[in-house]
Amino acid sequence: MxxxxxxxxxxxxxxxxxxxxxxxxxxxxxxxxxxxxGLAAVxxxxxxxxxVTITALARAGWWFAAEKVLIAAPLSLAAVGVAGPRLxxxxxxIRAVAxxxxxxxxxxxxxxxxxxLHGYPASAGAGLLAVAGVVAAxxxxxxxxDARPSRTLSxxxxxxxxxxxxxxxxxxxxxxxxxxxPHDHDxxxxxxxxEPTRRFTLTAGTATVNAGGRDxxxxxxxxxxxGPELTATVGDVLEVTLRNRDIGRGVTLHWHGYDVPNDQDGxxxxxxxxxxxxxxxxxxxxxxxxxxxxxxxxxxxDVGVRMGLYGVLLVRPGPVTGLDxxxxxxxxxxxxxxxxRVERAEAGVPVRLRLINTDSTTHRYALAGTxxxxxxxxxxxxxGPTPLVDTAILIPAGGRxxxxxxxxxxxxxxxxxxxxxxSTGAVSTVTDAWPVLDPLGYGASAPVPWSRFDRTxxxxxxxxxxLRRLLPRxxxxxxxxxxxxxxxxxxxxxxxxxxxxxxxxxxVHPWHLHGHHVLVLARDGGPAxxxxxxxDSFDVRPGEVWKVxxxxxxxxxxxxxxxxxxxxxxxxxxxxxxx
Amino acid sequence: xxxxxxxxxxxxxxxxxxxFILAAVGxxxxxxxxxxxxxxxxxxxxxxPVLTVLTAVFAALAKAPGRLIGLAVLPIGLVVLQPLIxxxxxxxxxxxxxxxxxxxTIGGLHALNGIIAVHVVVGVxxxxxxxxxxxxAGAGRLLTPEGxxx
Numbered sequence: 001m002x003x004x005x006x007x008x009x010x011x012x013x014x015x016x017x018x019x020x021x022x023x024x025x026x027x028x029x030x031x032x033x034x035x036x037x038g039l040a041a042v043x044x045x046x047x048x049x050x051x052v053t054i055t056a057l058a059r060a061g062w063w064f065a066a067e068k069v070l071i072a073a074p075l076s077l078a079a080v081g082v083a084g085p086r087l088x089x090x091x092x093x094i095r096a097v098a099x100x101x102x103x104x105x106x107x108x109x110x111x112x113x114x115x116x117l118h119g120y121p122a123s124a125g126a127g128l129l130a131v132a133g134v135v136a137a138x139x140x141x142x143x144x145x146d147a148r149p150s151r152t153l154s155x156x157x158x159x160x161x162x163x164x165x166x167x168x169x170x171x172x173x174x175x176x177x178x179x180x181x182p183h184d185h186d187x188x189x190x191x192x193x194x195e196p197t198r199r200f201t202l203t204a205g206t207a208t209v210n211a212g213g214r215d216x217x218x219x220x221x222x223x224x225x226x227g228p229e230l231t232a233t234v235g236d237v238l239e240v241t242l243r244n245r246d247i248g249r250g251v252t253l254h255w256h257g258y259d260v261p262n263d264q265d266g267x268x269x270x271x272x273x274x275x276x277x278x279x280x281x282x283x284x285x286x287x288x289x290x291x292x293x294x295x296x297x298x299x300x301x302d303v304g305v306r307m308g309l310y311g312v313l314l315v316r317p318g319p320v321t322g323l324d325x326x327x328x329x330x331x332x333x334x335x336x337x338x339x340x341r342v343e344r345a346e347a348g349v350p351v352r353l354r355l356i357n358t359d360s361t362t363h364r365y366a367l368a369g370t371x372x373x374x375x376x377x378x379x380x381x382x383x384g385p386t387p388l389v390d391t392a393i394l395i396p397a398g399g400r401x402x403x404x405x406x407x408x409x410x411x412x413x414x415x416x417x418x419x420x421x422x423s424t425g426a427v428s429t430v431t432d433a434w435p436v437l438d439p440l441g442y443g444a445s446a447p448v449p450w451s452r453f454d455r456t457x458x459x460x461x462x463x464x465x466x467l468r469r470l471l472p473r474x475x476x477x478x479x480x481x482x483x484x485x486x487x488x489x490x491x492x493x494x495x496x497x498x499x500x501x502x503x504x505x506x507x508v509h510p511w512h513l514h515g516h517h518v519l520v521l522a523r524d525g526g527p528a529x530x531x532x533x534x535x536d537s538f539d540v541r542p543g544e545v546w547k548v549x550x551x552x553x554x555x556x557x558x559x560x561x562x563x564x565x566x567x568x569x570x571x572x573x574x575x576x577x578x579x
Numbered sequence: 580x581x582x583x584x585x586x587x588x589x590x591x592x593x594x595x596x597x598x599f600i601l602a603a604v605g606x607x608x609x610x611x612x613x614x615x616x617x618x619x620x621x622x623x624x625x626x627x628p629v630l631t632v633l634t635a636v637f638a639a640l641a642k643a644p645g646r647l648i649g650l651a652v653l654p655i656g657l658v659v660l661q662p663l664i665x666x667x668x669x670x671x672x673x674x675x676x677x678x679x680x681x682x683x684t685i686g687g688l689h690a691l692n693g694i695i696a697v698h699v700v701v702g703v704x705x706x707x708x709x710x711x712x713x714x715x716a717g718a719g720r721l722l723t724p725e726g727x728x729x
C-alpha cells in the first residue's frame with residue numbers, strides 16, 4: 001500500500017469512527033439499544049484500525065503522522081477511555097451512555113477537523129482549540145439530554161474549555177504573520193549588452209481560435225494558440241518584444257525551464273511589473289542551453305495559460321537533421337490541442353518528438369509502432385538512454401520529454417491520453433495497459449557532484465484554512481502557510497541546496513523552481529539509480545517524499561511553486577532569495 | 580423564536596434545493612472543468628454550513644424537545660462530510676488524473692449523503708412547523724396569551 005492510499009484510507013477510517021460514535025450517541029439518546037451498541041462496536045473497531053494506519057504513516061515519515069500522533073491519538077484514547085468502561089457496565093437505561101458516546105464522537109471529529117483544516121505543522125494552538133470544542137459540545141449535549149453532572153464537574157469543564165479556547169486562540173494568532181516577500185522592491189536590472197541575433201515580437205490579445213473544430217474565445221500571442229514557435233541556435237542572443245493589446249489582467253513572459261538571468265524571468269511583482277494593455281516589455285537573453293522549453297504568461301497565470309497565452313521555445317545545437325516535431329499538448333476550452341497530424345516519414349529517417357505538457361495536470365503519452373529512447377527530459381540530455389518498447393510516459397504539468405527513434409518502414413503513432421496526436425500512418429495498438437516509465441531508474445548513472453549541502457529546506461505540501469485574508473479560504477499550503485505568508489528560502493551564491501519535498505495532501509503537486517534545474521537524488525527513501533535527472537518540473541504524488549538538490553548559481557529572487565497553476569493561485573507559491 | 584426556527588429551516592431547505600440545481604449546472608457546463616462547480620462549492624461550503632448551524636441554534640433557542648435538537652444538529656455533520664467525500668473521490672484517481680472505479684464509488688456516496696441530508700432537513704422543517712402550530716386548548720401549553728388571535 002502506498003503512503004498516498006494510506007493517507008486516504010486513514011481519512012476514511014477517521015470519518016467512520018467519528019460518524020459511528022456520534023450515531024451511537026444519538027441512538028442511545030432515543031433509547032435504541034441494539035443500534036447504539038452496534039455503532040459503538042463499529043467505532044471501537046475503526047479506532048483500532050486507525051492505530052494501524054497512524055503507525056504505518058509515522059513509519060513512512062513524521063510529516064504524515066505528526067498531528068495524528070500528537071492530537072488525534074490522545075483524543076481517540078480519551079474517547080475509548082470515557083465511552084468504553086461505561087459501555088462495559090451496560091446500564092439498564094441505554095440513555096445513560098448517550099453523553100459519553102457523544103463525547104467520544106466530538107473528540108474524534110475534532111481531531112479529524114484538525115487534520116483537514118490545519119494538519120501540518122501540528123500545533124498546540126490547534127490541539128487546544130479542538131479540546132475546547134469537545135468540552136463545549138459535551139456540556140451542551142449534557143444539558144440538552146438533561147444528564148446533569150455534578151456542579152463541580154461542570155464548573156471544572158467550563159473553566160477548562162474557556163482556558164483551552166483562550167490559550168489556543170492566543171497561540172494560533174501569535175504564530176501567524178510570517179514575513180512574506182517584499183513586493184515593493186526595485187526590479188533587478190542586469191541587461192546583456194550583446195546585439196540580438198534573433199528578434200521576435202509577441203502581441204498578447206483576446207482572439208477567437210479554432211480548437212477541435214470549434215471556434216472558441218481565447219487569449220493568444222499573435223492571435224494564435226499556441227503562440228509562435230520561437231527557435232534559436234545555441235549562442236544566439238534572443239530579443240523578444242512583448243506587447244499587450246487588451247489583456248486586462250496583464251501579461252509577462254516566463255521562459256519555463258530556461259535558466260535566464262533574474263530580470264528576464266517574467267514574474268510580475270517579483271522580477272518586473274506586469275505589462276498592462278498598451279504597454280510593452282523587451283526581453284533579451286543568450287540562448288546557451290540547447291533543448292525543448294516553452295514560454296507562458298506569469299500574470300494571472302492560471303487563467304492566462306489556460307486561455308492560451310503560451311508557446312514553444314526551441315534551442316537547437318545546430319542545423320536540423322531528420323524530422324524534428326514539437327507536440328505542445330494543451331486543453332483549450334475543454335478541447336485537446338494540438339489537432340492530430342499525419343505525415344509520411346521515409347524509413348531510416350531520424351525522428352525527434354518533443355513532447356510538452358502545457359496543462360496544469362499530468363498527461364500520459366504512448367508511442368506505438370517503434371522502439372524509442374528518451375533523449376532528454378526538461379531540456380537536459382540523459383546519459384545512456386536505452387531503447388524502450390510498449391512503455392508509456394507520464395509528463396508532469398510544465399514538463400518536456402524528447403523521444404528519438406529512426407522511422408521504421410511501418411507506421412508509428414503517438415497517443416496522448418489515448419488520442420492519436422502525431423502519426424506516420426494508421427496504428428490501431430491499444431496502449432492503455434502499457435507499463436509506465438520510471439525516469440529515476442532509466443539510463444546510465446553518474447555520481448552526484450556534491451557530497452555535502454550548505455542549506456537544507458523541507459517543503460511540506462498540504463491543504464489548510466488560511467485566515468490571514470479578508471475572506472478565509474481553503475488554501476494549498478507549504479509548511480502550513482499560503483502565499484504571500486510563506487517565508488522565503490534564503491541562500492548564498494555558490495551554496496549547494498537540498499530540498500526535501502513532502503506531499504501530505506490528496507492531490508498531485510507538479511513542483512517547479514524558477515531559474516535552476518534540480519538534480520533528483522531520491523524518492524521515498526530510494527535513491528535515483530538511472531541517468532542524472534536535471535528537472536525543472538516533477539510530479540510529487542500524494543504520500544511521496546522527493547529529495548532534490550541544486551547549486552545556487554543564478555542570483556536573484558525566484559518563484560518556487562506548484563505548476564498546477566490553480567494550486568499556485570490558491571497559495572502554493574514561495575520564493576528563493578539570494579542574500 | 581419558533582417562527583424564526585421554522586423560517587430558518589425553510590431557508591435551509593431552499594439552499595439544499597439550490598445545491599442540487601447547482602450540481603446539475605456543474606454537470607452540464609461545457610467545457611467541463613473545476614470551475615463548473617464553483618457555485619456548488621460556495622453554496623455547499625459557506626451558505627449551507629452557516630444555515631445548518633443556525634438551524635441547530637434556533638432549535639435550541641426555540642426550546643425544541645431534545646430529539647428535535649438532535650435531528651437539527653445532524654445535518655451539520657452530514658454537510659461537513661460532503662467536501663471530505665468529494666476530496667476522497669478525487670484522491671482515488673490514477674497517475675494521469677483519470678477516475679478509478681473506487682473513486683467513482685466514493686463519489687456516488689457524495690450524492691447519497693446529500694439525499695440523506697435533505698431528508699433530515701425536511702424532517703426538521705416539518706417538526707419545526709408542528710412545534711409552531713398552536714396546540715388545542717386543554718391539550719397542552721398555550722402559545723398565545725388568552726384573548727389574542729394566534
